[in-house]
Amino acid sequence: MYAAVVDREVSAEDAPKLADEVRSWLLMRQVIIGEQFEIFEGDPLWAYRPGSNVKRLLGPSPDMLRGVRIVTGRTAFSSTAGHFLFCPVCRYTFEPDEDDATDALAEWQSGGNAGPVSCPDCYLTQPITEWDSDWAYGNLGIEFHGWPDLPYFFVRELTRLLAHETSVACGVAR
Numbered sequence: 001m002y003a004a005v006v007d008r009e010v011s012a013e014d015a016p017k018l019a020d021e022v023r024s025w026l027l028m029r030q031v032i033i034g035e036q037f038e039i040f041e042g043d044p045l046w047a048y049r050p051g052s053n054v055k056r057l058l059g060p061s062p063d064m065l066r067g068v069r070i071v072t073g074r075t076a077f078s079s080t081a082g083h084f085l086f087c088p089v090c091r092y093t094f095e096p097d098e099d100d101a102t103d104a105l106a107e108w109q110s111g112g113n114a115g116p117v118s119c120p121d122c123y124l125t126q127p128i129t130e131w132d133s134d135w136a137y138g139n140l141g142i143e144f145h146g147w148p149d150l151p152y153f154f155v156r157e158l159t160r161l162l163a164h165e166t167s168v169a170c171g172v173a174r
Contacts, residue, residue: 001064002171003150004077004143006136009164015072015139018162022142023070025161029053032068039067039145047145058148066146074109077141079134080171085117086132092121096128104128108137136167 010018026032032048039047047067054065071077083101086093096104096117104115105128114127114137129137142158144150150168159166 001148002080002143002145003147004071004136004141004169005150005155005158006075006077006138006141006167006169007162007164008136008138008167010138010140010162012072012074012139019070019072019140022140022158022161023048026068026142027051031057037067039069045069047143057151057154064146069143069145071141071143072139074111074139075137075141076105076109077136077138077143077169078171079169081134084134085119085128087119087122087124088132089124090119090122092119094120101128133167134169136169138167 007015007018023032026048027034030051030053033051035049036046037049039045047069049067050065082095084093084095100115100117104117106115108114108127108129114129116125117128117131118125140162149170155166155168
């Protein structure tokens with residue numbers, strides 16, 4: 001399992017400071033310990049090891065936990081289930097054309113505005129980052145690798161700490 005809680009509103013300038021606050025909060029709650037490790041062998045992604053309170057948070061079976069990454073910088077946090085968009089007008093669910101989605105995200109990740117994507121049913125057009133989606137986009141994300149579904153109260157507390165709107169991207173394994 002994989003989940004990322006993503007701050008949708010924090011600016012690129014404020015994200016590192018807020019990331020430090022999140023790290024301190026997770027350490028204080030003993031959700032993580034300060035030691036970092038290479039989360040996937042041979043891959044230069046570093047994560048924090050799970051802390052002693054994880055069993056109380058998640059229940060009795062946190063055997064597959066890998067770690068927690070705190071990511072800053074414009075990032076599209078993907079779902080392993082695909083990239084589905086949900087139209088707020090006609091309620092149509094669709095997977096955007098791969099080329100259109102790639103171009104729209106590339107504009108955003110390079111520092112510009114997100115490119116537009118249109119609903120194939122009602123033709124609503126808006127930036128890809130504004131769609132209700134199973135992906136999440138932002139300058140700060142907290143990734144939980146190998147964790148089961150995050151409890152609602154935990155996501156709510158993390159959202160309260162961030163003091164911004166959040167999205168959650170989930171998937172099977174990473």
